[in-house]
Amino acid sequence: MFERVAVIGVGFMGGSFALACKEAINCQVFGVDINPEAIKKGKDLGVIDEGSTNLENIREFDPQLLVLATPVRTFIPISQSLRHVLSPDCIVSDLGSVKGKLVYRMEEILGERFVGGHPIAGTEKAGVENAIKDLFKDKRFIITPTQRTDLLAKEKVSSLWKGLGSLVEEMDPYLHDFVFGAVSHLPHAIAFALIDTIQKLSKEIDLFRYSGAGFRDFTRIAASDPIMWRDIFLENTQEVIKGIDAFIESLLLLKNLIEKGDEKALQEYLAFASNKRKNINQ
Amino acid sequence: MFERVAVIGVGFMGGSFALACKEAINCQVFGVDINPEAIKKGKDLGVIDEGSTNLENIREFDPQLLVLATPVRTFIPISQSLRHVLSPDCIVSDLGSVKGKLVYRMEEILGERFVGGHPIAGTEKAGVENAIKDLFKDKRFIITPTQRTDLLAKEKVSSLWKGLGSLVEEMDPYLHDFVFGAVSHLPHAIAFALIDTIQKLSKEIDLFRYSGAGFRDFTRIAASDPIMWRDIFLENTQEVIKGIDAFIESLLLLKNLIEKGDEKALQEYLAFASNKRKNINQ
Numbered sequence: 001m002f003e004r005v006a007v008i009g010v011g012f013m014g015g016s017f018a019l020a021c022k023e024a025i026n027c028q029v030f031g032v033d034i035n036p037e038a039i040k041k042g043k044d045l046g047v048i049d050e051g052s053t054n055l056e057n058i059r060e061f062d063p064q065l066l067v068l069a070t071p072v073r074t075f076i077p078i079s080q081s082l083r084h085v086l087s088p089d090c091i092v093s094d095l096g097s098v099k100g101k102l103v104y105r106m107e108e109i110l111g112e113r114f115v116g117g118h119p120i121a122g123t124e125k126a127g128v129e130n131a132i133k134d135l136f137k138d139k140r141f142i143i144t145p146t147q148r149t150d151l152l153a154k155e156k157v158s159s160l161w162k163g164l165g166s167l168v169e170e171m172d173p174y175l176h177d178f179v180f181g182a183v184s185h186l187p188h189a190i191a192f193a194l195i196d197t198i199q200k201l202s203k204e205i206d207l208f209r210y211s212g213a214g215f216r217d218f219t220r221i222a223a224s225d226p227i228m229w230r231d232i233f234l235e236n237t238q239e240v241i242k243g244i245d246a247f248i249e250s251l252l253l254l255k256n257l258i259e260k261g262d263e264k265a266l267q268e269y270l271a272f273a274s275n276k277r278k279n280i281n282q
Numbered sequence: 283m284f285e286r287v288a289v290i291g292v293g294f295m296g297g298s299f300a301l302a303c304k305e306a307i308n309c310q311v312f313g314v315d316i317n318p319e320a321i322k323k324g325k326d327l328g329v330i331d332e333g334s335t336n337l338e339n340i341r342e343f344d345p346q347l348l349v350l351a352t353p354v355r356t357f358i359p360i361s362q363s364l365r366h367v368l369s370p371d372c373i374v375s376d377l378g379s380v381k382g383k384l385v386y387r388m389e390e391i392l393g394e395r396f397v398g399g400h401p402i403a404g405t406e407k408a409g410v411e412n413a414i415k416d417l418f419k420d421k422r423f424i425i426t427p428t429q430r431t432d433l434l435a436k437e438k439v440s441s442l443w444k445g446l447g448s449l450v451e452e453m454d455p456y457l458h459d460f461v462f463g464a465v466s467h468l469p470h471a472i473a474f475a476l477i478d479t480i481q482k483l484s485k486e487i488d489l490f491r492y493s494g495a496g497f498r499d500f501t502r503i504a505a506s507d508p509i510m511w512r513d514i515f516l517e518n519t520q521e522v523i524k525g526i527d528a529f530i531e532s533l534l535l536l537k538n539l540i541e542k543g544d545e546k547a548l549q550e551y552l553a554f555a556s557n558k559r560k561n562i563n564q
Binding site: 120121122123124139140175179180182183184186187188189190191192193194195196197198199200201205207208210211212213214215216217218219220221222223224225226227229230233234237240241243244245246247248249250251252253254255258259261263266267269270271272273274276277278279280 | 402403404405406421422457461462464465466468469470471472473474475476477478479480481482483487489490492493494495496497498499500501502503504505506507508509511512515516519522523525526528529530531532533534535536537540541543545548549551552553554555556558559560561562
């Protein structure tokens, strides 16, 4: 399928993708990262076969697929540099959490060979040393083609991810940003904000000391990489803001029921949420 | 120490407490629950030795310790009934998540033998069938004595919990409500509200379908028992409201940084939260 795959960003996601590809299609992987330590670790751990801190060095490797696994705000400048480095038939895809207009901007630069993708998998961990070979198994992979996307390129990317064990699903790029703005970006914003709140309330007593398992589960995603999330929030601003506003409305409704002491309506609100949550796997 | 222990509320918490006591001090346990099914299951599973749906039947059992493990808003009416059922030297304690004025009201009814307690352990699960013998091991147990609390009663309750493997810590009842209002009640309110939000945003597409592991961890506590949480919110209203207000302020600050596109301040906000969260165990 692909004999030579390049991965830009040798971190947790890029590293996991490289490991998964090497296992599934036995390809050679070339890694690029601005951090020489990541390249060294990636090679030492056998996650990548070759690597460089310099994008230009991809030219010689001549990949058939290149995947962006860096924070999303680097995608445009990297793509601009890539144009002069890649052969015209190299397919380009990504692991980014934001699609929408970013996909169309990528397409302007790279043409129809660009196929947007977003694996719904990850942890709060960062770094190639934490990469997990099976990260994408039985997880969704959202592919976000446009009318312009090359069909063969789309099929090849889709097949690759199926080969990694993912459940591939097509979605409009803008719908993607609405969906994941709600179920992923909004919860992350909330988790980061909750840590800020608890810190501010910890004036006379270190409240973090008293956190139980619930708090730790709840805030685990707040340990996620700040640069990755800064970029997601700044690229999907509109949906994140809408999500925050809708959430504050829900929270104010709950606050109001508590303040009024409306037992019945409060119980209904909580019971609905509890039942709904129980019906989600895990 | 205690040969006969009564537990009011044969659910997940009461059941776990009964199991832990039976193992640690080899006592007899009498369970009371309004639901005859819970009594039957509790007996069948060996969680309780005897049981009844009628509080009056405790009289004959003559416990030396009675522990309330029902939703907190039942504490006052149950305590009023207990007065006529318990021997005067039976110590009374509880597993409730709210202390503050509730402790003082309990003291008015039951006298100095009441010792408020709150094990910082639990899951979103309910029901005696899910009870866990080791639930309290290596977990904090917050004991909330007042100036009036009988010292011997306090010592006995404290020793019992140390015997169950808990880390016992004394705290003023009102301070308790501030602390757990922030690190436990607020996150639960947020989790319930987030489910409400995602439901409301799921007009044209079932957003829950796209939830990943992060969302599931984040909202797990929203599957908690709605009656238990209705009672906690209605008993600790003031601190919960203050927590919600402080949280909305933090979230609006984050929203503002995103809206302004303030890269530097946004990254600082997220990096602070990420580092802080990483420093909490697990």
